[in-house]
Every structure is written in structure tokens, then in C-alpha cells.
Amino acid sequence: MISDFGYILLFIISGLVLLGVMLLVAKFLRPDNPNEEKLSTYESGEDPMGNAQIQFNIRFYIVALIFVLFEVELLFLFPWAVVFGNEELIAQTNGAWGWFAMAEMTVFIGILILGLAYAWAKGYLDWVRPKQQIPEIKSPVPADMYKQVNDRYGSK
Amino acid sequence: MDLTEFLVKTATIFVVFVLTLVIAMYSTWAERKVAGFIQDRMGPNRAGWGGLLQPLADAGKMFFKEDFIPALANKWLFIAGPSLAMLTALLASAVIPFGSTFRINGHEIVLQGVESNIGILYVFGVVALGVYGIMVGGWASNNKFSLLGAIRAASQNISYEVAMGLSLIAILMMSSSLSLGEIVAQQHGMNWNIFYQPLGFLIFITCSFAECNRVPFDLPECETELVGGYHTEYGSMKLGFYLFAEYINMFISSAIISVLYFGGYNYPGMDWVYSQLTSALGSETGHNIATLIGTAVFFGKALFFIFFYMWVRWTIPRFRYDQLMNLGWKKLIPLAIFNIIITGAAVLFLKPVITAWLN
Numbered sequence: 001m002i003s004d005f006g007y008i009l010l011f012i013i014s015g016l017v018l019l020g021v022m023l024l025v026a027k028f029l030r031p032d033n034p035n036e037e038k039l040s041t042y043e044s045g046e047d048p049m050g051n052a053q054i055q056f057n058i059r060f061y062i063v064a065l066i067f068v069l070f071e072v073e074l075l076f077l078f079p080w081a082v083v084f085g086n087e088e089l090i091a092q093t094n095g096a097w098g099w100f101a102m103a104e105m106t107v108f109i110g111i112l113i114l115g116l117a118y119a120w121a122k123g124y125l126d127w128v129r130p131k132q133q134i135p136e137i138k139s140p141v142p143a144d145m146y147k148q149v150n151d152r153y154g155s156k
Numbered sequence: 157m158d159l160t161e162f163l164v165k166t167a168t169i170f171v172v173f174v175l176t177l178v179i180a181m182y183s184t185w186a187e188r189k190v191a192g193f194i195q196d197r198m199g200p201n202r203a204g205w206g207g208l209l210q211p212l213a214d215a216g217k218m219f220f221k222e223d224f225i226p227a228l229a230n231k232w233l234f235i236a237g238p239s240l241a242m243l244t245a246l247l248a249s250a251v252i253p254f255g256s257t258f259r260i261n262g263h264e265i266v267l268q269g270v271e272s273n274i275g276i277l278y279v280f281g282v283v284a285l286g287v288y289g290i291m292v293g294g295w296a297s298n299n300k301f302s303l304l305g306a307i308r309a310a311s312q313n314i315s316y317e318v319a320m321g322l323s324l325i326a327i328l329m330m331s332s333s334l335s336l337g338e339i340v341a342q343q344h345g346m347n348w349n350i351f352y353q354p355l356g357f358l359i360f361i362t363c364s365f366a367e368c369n370r371v372p373f374d375l376p377e378c379e380t381e382l383v384g385g386y387h388t389e390y391g392s393m394k395l396g397f398y399l400f401a402e403y404i405n406m407f408i409s410s411a412i413i414s415v416l417y418f419g420g421y422n423y424p425g426m427d428w429v430y431s432q433l434t435s436a437l438g439s440e441t442g443h444n445i446a447t448l449i450g451t452a453v454f455f456g457k458a459l460f461f462i463f464f465y466m467w468v469r470w471t472i473p474r475f476r477y478d479q480l481m482n483l484g485w486k487k488l489i490p491l492a493i494f495n496i497i498i499t500g501a502a503v504l505f506l507k508p509v510i511t512a513w514l515n
Contacts, residue, residue, distance in 0.1 A: 004272040007165055011250045011269065014169055015243045019397070023235070026219045026393035039227040041299050042388055052228075052298045060311050063481070067314040070489075071284075074321040077496075078277060081328035085503045098504040105500065109493060116489065125485045127478035 062124050073112050080105055164265060169250075172269040176249045180403040181211040183462055187403075190466040215396070223392030230296040237293020238390065238397035244286045245404035251275040252411045253337045255421045255451035259440045267451060268337060275336035276328070279412060280321060283367060287313045289401065290376070294386035305385030308477070309376035313367055315484040320363035322492035323356040326499040327416055340420035345427065348419040352502075355495045357417045359488050364409040366484070368402060371469040375477055410461030411454075418457050421450030 041048040080101065083089065089097040119125055142148075185200065185207060192199025200207030225234050255267035272278055287310050294306020327349060331339045343349055350357050366373040377385035384390075387398045414420060429449065434442035475483070 004270050007169070007270040008247075008250055008272070008278070010166070011169055011247060012243070014173065015246045018173065018246075019239045019242055022397075023239070023393055026223070029219045030392060031220075031222045032224075033222070034224045036227075038224050041226050041228055041297075042383070043300065044383070048228075048299075052300045052303050054300060054303070056304060056307055060307050063311050063315060066485075067318060070318040071314075071321070074318060074325070077322075077325045078328065078334070081325045082332055082334060084329050084500065085332050085507075102500050102504055106497070109496065113490075113493060116485075120486065125481070127481045 057128070059128065066119055066124065069115060070112070073108075073115075076108070077105070168265075168267075169269055172249055172252075172254075173246065175254075176246060176404055176407060179407045179459075179462075180400055181215070183403045183406060184214065184399075185211050186462070187466050187469075190463065191470055194467075194470040218393050218396035221392040223394065226298065226389050228298040229389065230298065233292050233296035234389075235394065237289055237296055238387075238394040238401070239289075240292060241286060241289025241401040242397040242404070244282050244289060245401040245408065248279050248282045248408045249404070249411075251278055251336055252408070253340050253415060253420055254454060255447045257443075258447055259443050266337070267447065271337050272335065274334045276324060276334050276339070276416075279336075279408075280324065283405075284317055286367070286401075286405070289398075290386050293390070293398070297386075297389035299389050301383045301388045302386050305376050305378075305382045305388065308382070309369060309386055312369070312373065312375060312480060312484075315481060316363040316366035316373075316488070319359055319484060319488035319492045320367065322489065322496060323353075323359040323363065324416075326353055326356045326492075326495050329496070329499050329503055336415055340415055340422065343419035343422050345422060346419075346424040348417065348422070350417040353417065353495075353499070355491065356499075357413075359492050359495065360417070361413060362483075362488060364413065365465070365468070366480075368405045368409055368465070370402075370406065370465055372472045372474045373480060374474055375480060406462055406465050407458065410465070411458045413461050414454060414457035420457075421447075421454040423450070423453045426450065 041052070043049070084098075084101050084105070086097070093100075188210070189199040189207070200210040203209040203213045225231055250269040251272050253266075253268040253271075258265040258267060290309045290313070291306050294302040294309070297303070327339070328334065330349065330352060331342055333339060333342075339349075365371075369376050376382075377387075382388075387395055390398060426446070426449075430442075430446045433446050436442060437445065
């Protein structure tokens with residue numbers, strides 16, 4: 001008797017076989033004449049500048065950290081959700097089970113909300129946007145020049 | 157006995173794979189036909205009748221294109237990226253219940269790849285793994301556009317995964333089971349979850365759009381900012397894997413939506429149809445035909461949601477990145493938590509009152 005996970009393993013193996021066959025068939029069918037130009041990294045037609053392991057916005061790390069926190073808390077909710085509405089347990093405990101499970105999880109979700117509120121208040125959920133820059137130009141011509149000219153000659 | 161069981165399962169796996177691949181293939185054709193219809197043009201119409209052979213022509217092109225791995229790329233991870241994306245997309249199809257059971261010579265065959273008791277948790281886990289395919293591929297390309305696109309995609313996927321998981325919890329609280337087969341069986345007839353979980357459904361469908369990187373959440377690919385996003389350096393069959401994985405994900409999420417919220421293979425009046433068929437054709441043939449009708453209903457629902465994906469794609473413009481993050485973290489997650497609390501209160505207090513009133 002193969003368990004459910006045995007069949008899932010069978011699924012994974014057949015998936016890998018399928019991918020391998022597709023890649024291999026493509027490998028035999030396609031032409032293969034690489035040259036230096038083809039193998040260079042694409043950077044909008046320019047010669048690539050340095051390595052691609054560049055610095056990127058630190059916000060992405062923060063999002064990932066908050067995600068890990070929430071995902072772990074979420075996984076605690078899964079087993080709770082399955083037994084929460086269990087009618088047998090509710091009947092056995094004269095309805096106390098539902099109250100207890102609900103109160104317990106309200107406290108837990110309360111902590112979860114508190115964490116979210118903290119991250120929110122600290123501004124970790126705000127995505128930085130570049131501020132619009134209005135160019136300041138020093139010009140010998142005053143800004144209201146046209147208005148003056150129009151006022152002066154417009155009525156004639 | 158063991159061997160026949162094994163063979164039946166192997167055949168089921170084969171059928172599920174072929175079905176998923178064919179549906180994903182013809183989704184590409186349907187996508188272009190729907191786009192053509194919405195934009196008042198023809199869509200593909202040269203290869204075969206109505207362009208029906210177009211997906212085959214595309215696949216042929218993928219096979220025959222020259223493929224090169226950039227000199228600076230990490231070779232093995234470069235191949236592993238798209239393979240992982242495709243594998244995780246395919247794996248989720250294992251637990252989808254396509255219909256109830258087939259009866260052949262007294263044997264009951266479940267129309268489901270694997271009847272697992274933790275089906276929904278498995279789907280959730282496999283979908284979470286999908287991030288790796290994108291991240292590994294984007295990093296291994298050693299291209300700035302790929303790296304930035306991959307980080308964007310990963311960040312988007314993980315943000316919406318939390319809200320998606322929270323909206324699933326509300327379903328689990330009502331069904332008290334993690335098995336997809338069980339969840340569908342509970343929605344017998346017209347007793348669909350959508351009537352109990354409208355808010356959860358909205359959150360879930362929004363998150364599944366984001367998880368599949370579909371418009372309006374298709375920020376990982378952006379010609380004006382990131383060229384092709386995480387698959388800038390890819391070509392040939394590996395690019396094909398990435399694009400195909402997107403369509404498989406679309407089918408999987410449509411199927412999961414119809415299973416979780418729209419009753420899967422259940423339809424109103426199914427008991428009447430079942431009793432008519434079994435009395436007319438006997439308990440074996442009648443049962444099998446009833447199952448086939450259920451499966452057709454399931455595919456109707458799933459295909460409608462695939463159409464819905466395409467409809468939205470050609471209707472709604474895309475979000476800006478900060479809007480996307482705000483929607484995910486500041487709106488969907490609080491709403492999903494609110495939904496859990498409301499569902500909990502309803503299951504505890506409203507359900508006994510209503511059942512007492514109905515009796």
C-alpha cells in the first residue's frame with residue numbers, strides 16, 4: 001500500500017521526467033552556434049557594466065521579514081481552523097469548546113494585528129516613492145512677464 | 157491488488173498531467189482569441205481551423221529556437237529556475253478533485269490525482285514554492301533587469317500569499333477539513349461556499365491574480381522599466397517553461413477557486429439527475445454518467461474563471477508598485493483577519509440559531 005505522499009512522490013518524479021524529456025528533445029532539435037555577442041548579458045544593447053549582483057532597495061528585505069512572521073503565524077491557524085467548529089467537541093464540553101477556541105484565537109489574532117499595526121505605524125508598509133521634483137530655474141526674465149505684456153498690450 | 161491500484165494511480169497521474177498541459181496550451185490560444193474579440197480583431201486564424209493549431213505551432217517554435225546560456229550566468233541554476241517554476245505549477249494539479257467517482261466492475265476510482273487528507277495545505281505549500289522558480293531564474297541570469305524583476309515578483313508573491321492564506325482559513329473553519337475532496341463533498345447541490353464567504357472569495361481571487369502575475373498585477377514584466385523582468389535572458393524551451401507555468405497556474409487557481417467557493421462538480425438538482433440516471437441505466441453506467449456530468453460542470457466553472465482572467469487582463473490597467481503593496485498589506489490582510497473573526501462568530505453563534513430555527 002502506497003500512502004498519499006508516495007503518490008505525490010510519483011507525481012514529482014513524473015514531473016521531473018516530463019521536464020527532462022522536453023529539455024532534451026529541445027536540445028537535440030535546436031541549432032547551436034553560440035558566439036561572443038550572443039553570450040553577452042543583455043543591457044539594452046550597451047556593453048554590460050560590471051556584475052549584476054547590485055544593491056537593491058532594502059525595503060524588499062523588510063517585506064520578506066514581515067512575510068516570514070505572518071506566514072509562521074498563519075501556519076498556526078491551519079490546525080486550529082480544522083478543529084475549531086468540531087461539533088463533537090462542542091457537544092462534549094456543553095459548548096465551552098467553541099468559546100474557548102474562539103477566545104484563544106482572538107488573543108492570538110490580536111497579537112498578530114498588534115504586529116501589523118506596529119509595522120504599519122513604523123512606516124515599514126509604506127513603499128517609498130521618489131518625490132516629484134519641480135525644477136527651479138533662475139531666469140533674468142520675471143515669471144509674470146507674459147502677464148505684464150498681455151495686460152499692457154492686450155486691451156489695445 | 158496492489159499492482160492494479162498502482163497502475164490505476166499511474167494512469168490517473170498521466171491523465172491529470174495531459175489534461176493540465178492541454179488546457180494550459182489551449183489557454184494561450186483562448187487568450188489571444190479573447191483579446192482579439194475584445195479589441196475587435198480576428199486573433200489567430202491561420203494555423204488550422206480558427207487557429208486551433210496555433211498552440212502546436214508555438215510549441216514547435218519553442219523547440220526549434222536556438223538557446224544560449226549567457227557567459228556570466230550560473231549555468232545549473234539558470235536551467236533549474238524555469239524547471240522549478242514549471243514543476244511547482246504542475247504539482248499543484250495533483251490534488252484537484254475533477255469529479256466524484258467512477259465505478260468499474262465494483263471498483264471505485266476517484267477522479268483525483270491524489271486523494272490527500274491535507275490537500276489544501278499541499279496546494280498552499282506548492283504555490284509558495286513557486287517563488288523559488290522566479291527568484292532562482294532571475295538571480296542566475298546575472299542580469300540587472302532579471303534580478304530586479306525577480307525581486308519584484310518574489311516580493312509581490314509573498315505579500316499576497318499572506319492574505320490568500322488568511323482567506324483560506326475562513327473556509328477551513330467552516331469545512332473543518334483540509335481535504336479538497338471533503339470540502340467539495342460538503343458543498344453538495346447548491347450549498348456553495350460563495351454564499352457564506354463573499355468577502356473571502358473577493359480576497360482570494362485578488363490574491364490569485366497577484367500570485368499568477370496576471371494583469372492588473374503583472375508588474376514583474378514591464379517593458380518600459382525592466383525589459384522582460386525575470387525572464388529577460390531566457391529563450392527557447394526555458395522561456396516556454398516560464399510562460400507555460402503562468403498558464404498552468406491560471407488553470408490551477410481557477411480550478412481551486414471553483415472547488416473552494418463554487419462547489420466543484422456540484423450543481424443544483426444533481427440528486428434528481430443522479431436518481432433518474434441510476435434508475436434508467438443501472439447503478440454502474442448511471443453513476444458513471446452522473447459523474448461525467450459533474451466533471452463537465454467542474455470544467456465549465458474552471459474555464460469560466462480562466463475566461464475571467466483574460467477578461468480582466470484586457471479591461472483593467474495595471475497598478476503602480478506602491479499601490480500594489482498598499483493594497484496587499486494595508487487592505488487585504490486586515491480585511492482577511494476581519495473575515496476570520498466574523499466567520500468564527502458566525503459558526504459559533506449564528507449557525508446553532510439558524511439550525512434551530514430551520515428545525
